Amino acid sequence: MTILTRILKSIDWLSETSGSIGKWFAFLLVLVGSYEAIARHFFNAPTIWAYDTMCMSGGVIYMLGASYNYLHDSHTRVDLIYSSLSRRKRALMDVICSIFFFFPLMIIMLKLSVTWSLRAWRIHEVMFNSFWYPPAAPYRTIFAIGLFLLVLQGTARFIRDLHFLIRGKDID
Numbered sequence: 001m002t003i004l005t006r007i008l009k010s011i012d013w014l015s016e017t018s019g020s021i022g023k024w025f026a027f028l029l030v031l032v033g034s035y036e037a038i039a040r041h042f043f044n045a046p047t048i049w050a051y052d053t054m055c056m057s058g059g060v061i062y063m064l065g066a067s068y069n070y071l072h073d074s075h076t077r078v079d080l081i082y083s084s085l086s087r088r089k090r091a092l093m094d095v096i097c098s099i100f101f102f103f104p105l106m107i108i109m110l111k112l113s114v115t116w117s118l119r120a121w122r123i124h125e126v127m128f129n130s131f132w133y134p135p136a137a138p139y140r141t142i143f144a145i146g147l148f149l150l151v152l153q154g155t156a157r158f159i160r161d162l163h164f165l166i167r168g169k170d171i172d
Contacts, residue, residue: 004159005172011156012071018149019068022061029057049132056127056139063146067153088168091161098158106151113144 036050069075082090119125120137127136163171 008156008159008172011152014149015067015071015153018064018146019071022064022068025057025060025064029054029061032057048130049134052127052130052132052134055129056134059139060142060146063143064149066146067149070150070153070157088165091165094161095158095165098154098161102154103151103158106147106154110144110147110151113140113147117141117144 032050032053036047036054039050040046082093085093117137117140120135120140125136125140126133127139160171163169
């Protein structure tokens with residue numbers, strides 16, 4: 001096993017682990033939503049923290065699941081033309097789209113998310129959607145981590161596609 005293959009497998013493992021962690025936030029989302037619905041409608045005792053917790057849980061699911069979805073090719077794509085192409089032409093299309101669309105957008109988003117995360121830690125930013133005012137820094141950090149993992153997984157996919165395009169066989 002070459003060092004490149006080990007690196008690619010490590011990136012895949014990180015994406016799998018990220019997805020495994022992210023799925024627990026779906027459980028938290030359902031738990032908090034159920035608690036809030038019961039407290040509000042049966043006991044007339046709404047919470048001030050449930051809405052923010054559900055919003056943050058949804059964001060964590062989305063961001064930690066992004067690299068997992070990309071690894072398993074579960075992301076949304078317009079499949080009209082793509083599915084009818086040969087494997088080599090799909091690899092070519094993936095390489096071109098990665099260069100012109102994926103990497104520029106994801107790198108800009110990653111840079112912004114890291115900047116916002118560091119700023120949130122520095123100024124002790126809080127979220128102001130409700131009167132609970134939870135700290136924003138952990139949530140913003142998860143976004144930066146999720147985007148970093150997505151860029152890593154995109155890089156692994158790019159290397160695999162490029163290798164297949166050039167050599168006509170899988171790298172691993």
